[in-house]
Amino acid sequence: MPSRTARRRAAVVGLGSRARLFTRALAGPYADRYELVGFCDVNSRRMAVHNAWLAEEHPGRAPVPAYPAAEFDAMLRRERVDLVVVCSVDRTHDEYIVRALEAGCDVVTEKPMTTDADRARRILAARERSGREVRVAFNYRYNPVHSAVRELLAGGAVGEVGSVHFEWLLDLRHGADYFRRWHREKANSGGLLVHKSTHHFDLVNWWLGTHPETVYAQGGLFFYGDEAGGRRGLSRGYDRAHGSPEAEGDPFAVHLADSPLLRALYLDAEAEDGYHRDRNVFAPGVTIEDDMAVLVRYATGASLTYHLTAYSPWEGYRVAFNGSAGRLELLVEESTWTRRPARGSAGVPHGTEAEDTAGRTRLLLRPFWAEPREVEVPSGEGGHGGGDVRMLADLFGEPLPDPLHRAADAVAGARSLVTGLAANRSMETGAAVRTRDVLEL
Ligand SMILES: NC(=O)c1ccc[n+]([C@@H]2O[C@H](COP(=O)([O-])OP(=O)(O)OC[C@H]3O[C@@H](n4cnc5c(N)ncnc54)[C@H](O)[C@@H]3O)[C@@H](O)[C@H]2O)c1
Structure with missing residues (x-):
């Protein structure tokens, strides 16, 4: 274990709700490896709240120096930052990633890596120039059931995968939240096919060990707005x-x-x-979709039919892999919430109620000419099916072997993004889109 003097100096940019996962980890279980040396945000009150939380959890701890967004570069220099964790609004990720890399820092960025192809190109070029590392926080890769799927597919459990069928449902509580705040504008989030589906398209790329080539999509604003x-x-x-x-x-x-x-x-x-986090989901100004169907063809020849719905009575997903030797089916019920939430609870960030009812996970292998077999998967504690805790260990803990290649770099970030970007273009034009016409990778 490195001595305290060898600790790496970490800064966090964007101190909203998601940042807490990282500030807690860096100031808590990983404090022997990292020192939290800077916060940066356009909003000083939110940075003060994070400092107050840290002081509660670690009495006597000095506040983390807080910098306004305009002083990001000065913070990197003054605090001699080694690692920047980017948790700001999606459209700002690229600015901070590129500037951090150019200052010689490594970066951990929240998903989506960015919101459009030009920004993705800038990130990839800066990473190339700087030789520094970018890690994209794809926590779903670390959910034990998703790792089990990867292991089964890589081990040939269903043979060669011909097609994937993937449906993701966001419930009226969590799904609606994207229509209450900045995500509701495509310029901020890239729309849900970028902001949300980047997780799902990344999982498919990683599960199949391939990348998308052609994308066709249909979608619209069906329920909100x-x-x-x-x-x-x-x-x-x-x-x-x-x-x-x-x-x-x-x-x-x-x-x-x-x-x-x-x-x-x-x-x-x-x-x-002026950030209002409680907008009316039916107020004007929504420029994202809430119901989207996507058809993808991959380099291996496999196809994906994908659907994302943001106004469902329950939250969770079903994925099925059709292979040359059988079929693998996954059902995850993240939330079975059907009641109206108590006043004030509807906006609690993702996970609270979902965790209460999590665990309804079924992974079923149906080989040809044999009985179906349920695959036992260890349940994951904590957010995102246990993915968050395991991801933090991988990002900040002792380096360990990574046989499943769960660590996602900037290329993986861009490859997950390109499906959503091509789908956005396809929804605009009505035509199928080649991913290389959007972003050459
Ligand atoms: N991996 C996951 O499962 C997961 C879950 C939730 C959020 N996220 C990601 O985390 C990020 C933050 O989401 P959130 O829910 O915490 O949002 P949030 O609105 O709570 O926080 C965003 C923060 O960014 C700050 N900000 C806005 N513009 C800025 C700028 N120009 N410079 C610096 N800071 C700026 C805001 O003041 C705010 O503090 C998003 O990219 C989101 O996609 C990922």
Whole structure:
């Protein structure tokens, strides 16, 4: 184990809700290997909240120096940063990744790596020039059941994979959350086929050990947004829930004042930057889709039929692999929530209720000419089916062998992204899109 003087100096940019996973890890279980030396955000209140949380968990600890976004480069120099963890709004990832690499730092970035092809090219070029490392935080690769799928497929359990059928459902609580805040604008998030599906397209690339070549997609805004909401009588006349009597009793509203976490991180911080985290999901201005069908052809010849729905009564996914020697079926029920959430709970970041009902996981191998066999998979504790904890160990712990190649680099980040970018283009043009016409990899 390295001595304390050999600790690497880490900074986190974007101190919203997701950043807590990383600040806790760096200040807690990995404090013998890393020293948290800088926070950077456009919002000083949110950085103060993170410092307050760290002080609660580690009494007597000095606050992490907090820098405004305009002083990111100065922070890297002054704090002699070795590693930057990027957890800011998606459209800003590329700026921080490129500047960190150019300053000689390694980078861990939240997904999606970025939101468009030009930004992805800039990241890949900066990584090449700098020789530094970019790791994309694809926590789903570390979920034990996903690792088991990779092992089974790589071991030939179903022979050669001809096709994959993949359906992902986001429930009315979690799915709606993308329509309450910055994700609702495509310029910020790339739309859900980038922001969310980057996880899923990465899993397919990794499971099959291949990359996408052709993509066709259809999709639209079916449920959320002002037009659909108005047509179905779901709209209410408010823009954001806080202070709006019309939001009372709206099952789609999130009430920031009712949750100490949401109040501290967002409501009490919004005077600085006007970030409203409780927009009406049926208010105008939504430019992303909520229902999308994608057809992909891979370099191996395999095909994928994929569907993402953001307005489902339950949350989870089904994946099936059709192979030359059988079929592998995965069902994961992340949430069976069907009731209206308690006031104020609807906006709790992903996972709280899902974790309560998690574990309904079924991995079934159906070989040709033999009985189907259920594959036992160790259950994963913590967020994202246990993926978060295992990913942190891989990112910040002692280096260990990685036989499943779970560590995702910038090329993996771009390869997952290109399916969503090509799908976005296909939805615009109505034509199939070759991924190399979007981003040559
Ligand atoms: N891997 C996962 O499962 C997972 C889960 C949740 C979020 N995420 C990712 O984490 C990131 C953050 O998501 P979140 O839910 O915490 O969002 P959030 O809105 O809570 O936090 C975003 C933070 O970025 C800051 N920010 C905005 N513009 C900035 C700029 N120009 N410079 C610096 N900081 C800026 C905001 O002030 C805010 O503090 C996103 O990229 C998201 O995709 C990943």
